[in-house]
Amino acid sequence: LFFGAGAVLAATGERDMEHLGGLMRRMPLTAFTFLTGCMAISALPPLNGFVSEWLTFQAILLSPDVPSWGIKLIVPAVGAMLALSAALAAACFVKAFGVTFLGRARTPAALAAQDADPASLAAMFAFAALCLVAGIFPGFVIDGLAPVVQGLVGTRMPPQSVIASLSIIPVAESRSSYNGLLVFAFITISTLAVVEVIHRFASRAARRSPAWDCGFPDPSPATQYTADSFAQPIRRVFGEVVFLARERVDMPVPGDARPARLTVTLRDPLWDVIYAPVSGAVWFAAEKLSYLQFLTIRQFLSLVFAVLVGLLFVLMLVMLIWS
Known part of the structure; x- marks a missing residue:
């Protein structure tokens, strides 16, 4: 796939x-x-x-x-x-x-x-x-x-x-x-x-007749069944509860030449509860740490040295606790 x-x-x-x-x-x-x-x-x-x-x-x-x-x-x-x-x-x-x-x-x-x-x-x-x-x-x-x-x-x-x-x-x-x-x-x-x-x-005789057009005689490919229309029944069954789906239909009055519009909004509760906080935390940390890319070479080497010393200290502390 x-x-x-x-x-x-x-x-x-x-x-x-x-x-x-x-x-x-x-x-x-x-x-x-x-x-x-x-x-x-x-x-x-x-x-x-x-x-x-x-x-x-x-x-x-x-x-x-x-x-x-x-x-x-x-x-x-x-x-x-x-x-x-x-x-x-x-x-x-x-x-x-x-x-x-x-x-x-x-x-x-x-x-x-x-x-x-x-x-x-x-x-x-x-x-x-x-x-x-x-x-x-x-x-x-x-x-x-x-x-x-x-x-x-x-x-x-x-x-x-x-x-x-x-x-x-x-x-x-x-x-x-x-x-x-x-x-x-x-x-x-x-x-x-x-x-x-x-x-x-089966009969081998050739028969010609107009193709069934589902009531849409327009030969444009835009009148075909779409992915959204296929999923609409399932979305109406599960979407309102699972994804908080909402549909808004804008149907012009007779005589108005504007096209009709269907607007669907979806909201994933799992994204709001699990992924959005993690994404926000990562974005916040990235913004706060972005200044590191502007450090001089001396400052960067000093930072690396401090991190290594800190890691060695943590390693020694863990070994003392285990012993």
């Missing part, structure tokens, strides 16, 4: 999705790898994101066996939040891919975009292939990470790569199991079967 975003930025020079669109025609290979990343991070099978989320839900389903009542009460809430975050992630990346790669180009920069260079495409395809391989054969990845997990939490999952039919069994086969290869085969065969049925029974 990061490589795909970088390829789009390098090809168009645009960071705003509202200035893109239609890039699938101009950058088909980048679009394919970006779509693979979107599917993986949205936890869709048979990619690696689905396996990781499936294992997380398996751990949540085992929470009744935990002796601590506090964890028993917290884990279901965590599971609900995980499900909500998965749904929001899917909506987010549907918006990202749809607005960026589908539709028509909204700007000349998007219309003139070209696919990335071969080296960049090779890197993106390599990561896309890793997402697929890790989703089809997750047991090998789990066993490869087992020593790290053992060192961090003191335990690990049972060996998975030795299980027959390349399935993964987190606890016991009677509880649950997952076979990525079987899921991949099912999805592939089902897709090919649907394509074959459509091609076999």
Whole structure:
């Protein structure tokens, strides 16, 4: 996803999705790898994101066996939040891919975009292939990470790569199991079967009719679905509580030639509580210490010497306390 975003930025020079669109025609290979990343991070099978989320839900389903009542009460809430975050992630990346790669180009920069260079495409395809391989054969990845997990939490999952039919069994086969290869085969065969049925029974007669324009006959790309309009329903559900979102509509009266305007203001409470004080403190310290850049060489060397002496004093004090 990061490589795909970088390829789009390098090809168009645009960071705003509202200035893109239609890039699938101009950058088909980048679009394919970006779509693979979107599917993986949205936890869709048979990619690696689905396996990781499936294992997380398996751990949540085992929470009744935990002796601590506090964890028993917290884990279901965590599971609900995980499900909500998965749904929001899917909506987010549907918006990202749809607005960026589908539709028509909204700007000349998007219309003139070209696919990335071969080296960049090779890197993106390599990561896309890793997402697929890790989703089809997750047991090998789990066993490869087992020593790290053992060192961090003191335990690990049972060996998975030795299980027959390349399935993964987190606890016991009677509880649950997952076979990525079987899921991949099912999805592939089902897709090919649907394509074959459509091609076999669909009419080959060419029919021409006006394209559905959603009630907007203006052929301008500006009438397309935008990122803001896609996110508006979600913003109205969560934005007023989470981001204190406010919308202001300025609709001219009939006969007024002024354009209508929709103004949206967002305020992040976490930024106000956590990041803004830290940013303010850093800015305050930077302003107060800015005079250091105007010191003479003698003053600067004296300051460095004083700091070294202070550090040595602190080190000696710590050693005395420990001894």
